[in-house]
Amino acid sequence: MLRIIKQKISSRGLSAPVIGGYTHRLSPVASTIRHFSSAIKEMLVRDALNSALDEEMAADSSVFIMGEEVGEYQGAYKITKGLLDKYGPERVVDTPITEAGFTGIGVGAAYHGLKPVIEFMTFNFSMQAMDHIINSAAKSNYMSAGQINVPIVFRGPNGAAAGVSSQHSQCYGAWFGTVPGLKVLVPYSSEDARGLLKAAIRDPDPVVFLENELLYGESFPVSAEVLDSSFCLPIGKAKIERKGKDITITAYSKMVGYALKAAEILEKDGINAEVINLRSIRPLDRATINASVRKTNRLVTVEEGFPQHGVGAEICATVVEDSFEYLDAPVERIAGADVPTPYAANLERFAFPQIEDIVRAAKRACYRSVSTAATA
Amino acid sequence: MAFVGAKIKIIQPLNLNVHASTHPHSFTSNNNCKFTSLSSPFLGSTRTHTLTLTRSISPRRSAASSSTVVAVSDVVKEKKAKSTSNLLLTKEEGLEVYEDMYLGRAFEDMCAQMYYRGKMFGFVHLYNGQEAVSSGFIKLLKKEDSVVSTYRDHVHALSKGVPARAVMSELFGKKTGCCRGQGGSMHMFSAEHNVLGGFAFIGEGIPVATGAAFTSKYKREVLKEADCDHVTLAFFGDGTANNGQFFECLNMAALWKLPIIFVVENNLWAIGMSHLRATSDPEIWKKGPAFGMPGVHVDGMDVLKVREVAKEAIGRARRGEGPTLVECETYRFRGHSLADPDELRDPAEKAHYAARDPITQLKKYLIESKLVSEADLKAIEKKIDEVVEDAVEFADESPAPSRSQLLENVFADPRGFGIGPDGKYRCEDPKFTEGTAQV
Numbered sequence: 001m002l003r004i005i006k007q008k009i010s011s012r013g014l015s016a017p018v019i020g021g022y023t024h025r026l027s028p029v030a031s032t033i034r035h036f037s038s039a040i041k042e043m044l045v046r047d048a049l050n051s052a053l054d055e056e057m058a059a060d061s062s063v064f065i066m067g068e069e070v071g072e073y074q075g076a077y078k079i080t081k082g083l084l085d086k087y088g089p090e091r092v093v094d095t096p097i098t099e100a101g102f103t104g105i106g107v108g109a110a111y112h113g114l115k116p117v118i119e120f121m122t123f124n125f126s127m128q129a130m131d132h133i134i135n136s137a138a139k140s141n142y143m144s145a146g147q148i149n150v151p152i153v154f155r156g157p158n159g160a161a162a163g164v165s166s167q168h169s170q171c172y173g174a175w176f177g178t179v180p181g182l183k184v185l186v187p188y189s190s191e192d193a194r195g196l197l198k199a200a201i202r203d204p205d206p207v208v209f210l211e212n213e214l215l216y217g218e219s220f221p222v223s224a225e226v227l228d229s230s231f232c233l234p235i236g237k238a239k240i241e242r243k244g245k246d247i248t249i250t251a252y253s254k255m256v257g258y259a260l261k262a263a264e265i266l267e268k269d270g271i272n273a274e275v276i277n278l279r280s281i282r283p284l285d286r287a288t289i290n291a292s293v294r295k296t297n298r299l300v301t302v303e304e305g306f307p308q309h310g311v312g313a314e315i316c317a318t319v320v321e322d323s324f325e326y327l328d329a330p331v332e333r334i335a336g337a338d339v340p341t342p343y344a345a346n347l348e349r350f351a352f353p354q355i356e357d358i359v360r361a362a363k364r365a366c367y368r369s370v371s372t373a374a375t376a
Numbered sequence: 377m378a379f380v381g382a383k384i385k386i387i388q389p390l391n392l393n394v395h396a397s398t399h400p401h402s403f404t405s406n407n408n409c410k411f412t413s414l415s416s417p418f419l420g421s422t423r424t425h426t427l428t429l430t431r432s433i434s435p436r437r438s439a440a441s442s443s444t445v446v447a448v449s450d451v452v453k454e455k456k457a458k459s460t461s462n463l464l465l466t467k468e469e470g471l472e473v474y475e476d477m478y479l480g481r482a483f484e485d486m487c488a489q490m491y492y493r494g495k496m497f498g499f500v501h502l503y504n505g506q507e508a509v510s511s512g513f514i515k516l517l518k519k520e521d522s523v524v525s526t527y528r529d530h531v532h533a534l535s536k537g538v539p540a541r542a543v544m545s546e547l548f549g550k551k552t553g554c555c556r557g558q559g560g561s562m563h564m565f566s567a568e569h570n571v572l573g574g575f576a577f578i579g580e581g582i583p584v585a586t587g588a589a590f591t592s593k594y595k596r597e598v599l600k601e602a603d604c605d606h607v608t609l610a611f612f613g614d615g616t617a618n619n620g621q622f623f624e625c626l627n628m629a630a631l632w633k634l635p636i637i638f639v640v641e642n643n644l645w646a647i648g649m650s651h652l653r654a655t656s657d658p659e660i661w662k663k664g665p666a667f668g669m670p671g672v673h674v675d676g677m678d679v680l681k682v683r684e685v686a687k688e689a690i691g692r693a694r695r696g697e698g699p700t701l702v703e704c705e706t707y708r709f710r711g712h713s714l715a716d717p718d719e720l721r722d723p724a725e726k727a728h729y730a731a732r733d734p735i736t737q738l739k740k741y742l743i744e745s746k747l748v749s750e751a752d753l754k755a756i757e758k759k760i761d762e763v764v765e766d767a768v769e770f771a772d773e774s775p776a777p778s779r780s781q782l783l784e785n786v787f788a789d790p791r792g793f794g795i796g797p798d799g800k801y802r803c804e805d806p807k808f809t810e811g812t813a814q815v
Binding site for chain 1: 563
């Protein structure tokens, strides 16, 4: 019994997120496994981010954190917990409520070779600092012809939380993804969070690191390799979370979890879905997406953001450009509703993709059902 | 706009280490040079105090030139001189400043000519008339100090040491420009000379400058580079002084005592919007004390006055005493940009300031105080004219950027373009920089 379970795990890869019903089936045995193999540990995304920041700040004294409530409050979402005590107020800087000001200060510091990590309490507030993220950070290396690069990281929660209404719920992946000169990362699991944040801090270019508030409290298994302080994931490479052969589902951030659950449900109907965790919106890993579509011939893109000009639109265009002959069905694009996010819990639920929507879209792409889109 | 004789009572929350002198400080009869008081223990005091560099403050900081000035300004105060003392500047300094101002003027005039001949294009904003501010401040800086400017940045770059050839080529959009033709008139960057741009957006440079000052402090305190006393100058205009980012940075710079000087080049006009129509309280220097830093107003058409104020402010910043806000009342002789018809400004106003041309004033002063001879100045003018001509020739003959340059420098790490369809990084593709539709 143990051997079979172990084989199952190894074929999925140690970092396959264990969620939903799968956990129930596995948990009694999983605890036994933990005694035998020290490789599988669980880590909260919040702790993953905290440990990544901690290790990078310890390794390089030019890394500092700046943002609202990052110091004495231990971080608005406790991501920077404990760092003030360890590194002091010069390196964990609490700022007044001045996004434009402190983002610009971070950019100016990065011009001179320091490595700021600027935290936005949510990415909605980054709109007040948009001029600096785009005009003085993203474009500077180009405008100065390579003389001045900007090794800065902008991080914070992005996308919808629960019941926070329109001004606090927008997803900025597509906005930042259009700007040349930025790198835009969207981690999902703890492994993603650790690896991508470390890569972002070490990267010599401006990186927008879009986290998700609802993922902070979720825990994922991490291997010993992930816990090593030099662990780093490459920027611009997507990850195939679940291999499949019938349909490709691309997703990022929280939607990866939904897509995986949808894949479980589809499995019961005989549809073997391949789930791609984008990890990086810019640069988009077009190679992986196209290779997958060429294998499965069908595509569903899932995102939380607004539909028009979204990440899914870009993926669809890419696939049509590169792999048109391989498509057996039109690309299905699932996105948030084309409305500012409502407050009421039931309306909010209608405004964002749910697992049933992904399942329905996948079935449509496989011509298994005749119902038309019912997401809005 | 004279602010003479105002009685100022400033309540300073921070205890700053400055002494207040009781001498009314007057350089000329046309007194436009004032300092606000700091940490006066007598909160009820209403005297106009001066911020003086007394000898007791950090004597180790006085370099040769500044110690001359300290001694001299005391002498000046005692004599209550009626005009700028001829010991305010040495001959070398005088020639240096004159050369710099003349270079700025000749260069900008040449830019106008080249623009109308079609060699330069887009937005070009000229600095004629404001040279005293640039030369007055920047000539006091070290190479490691930083300058952040706006779109009116040609002369700031030149004063800081960027060669005229590089600036002219950049304006022509050639490969040999300081930014290889990728920045243009409004985006002059030079890592070597610490010119951090060149920003098109109003107020955008101020937080960046504050960040550069933050780095200086960080290097000293966290990275333990003990001698790091680099100062940053942020230049911007009267219109910017109403922008939110300006206030945010005044707050943070004063809060964290950053080594930065906010230099307002108040030329009274923001394109066609008069400063008085746009600002509730037009006296910009007053915004400094509101945030806990000294605010100074100075006549920006007189390079010697600007230089005095600059010395004090830069000295303050280097000693770690924090930021200063300096408002320089100046004027731009040309329109906002070369495309601006400049119809809204009163010709009488223009004539008034044209009569106070900073270069003519300095020339007059240098000759009258017998520091230099006419011949010296003529030699400089001739030299500069040649430099500018040479810059134009150089720029003309330089090649335009090649097509492969289009995709370069987007990222410091070129793998930022991502993975190509063949699974390898796009930047490794030998045809990458030839401009394909894929990217």
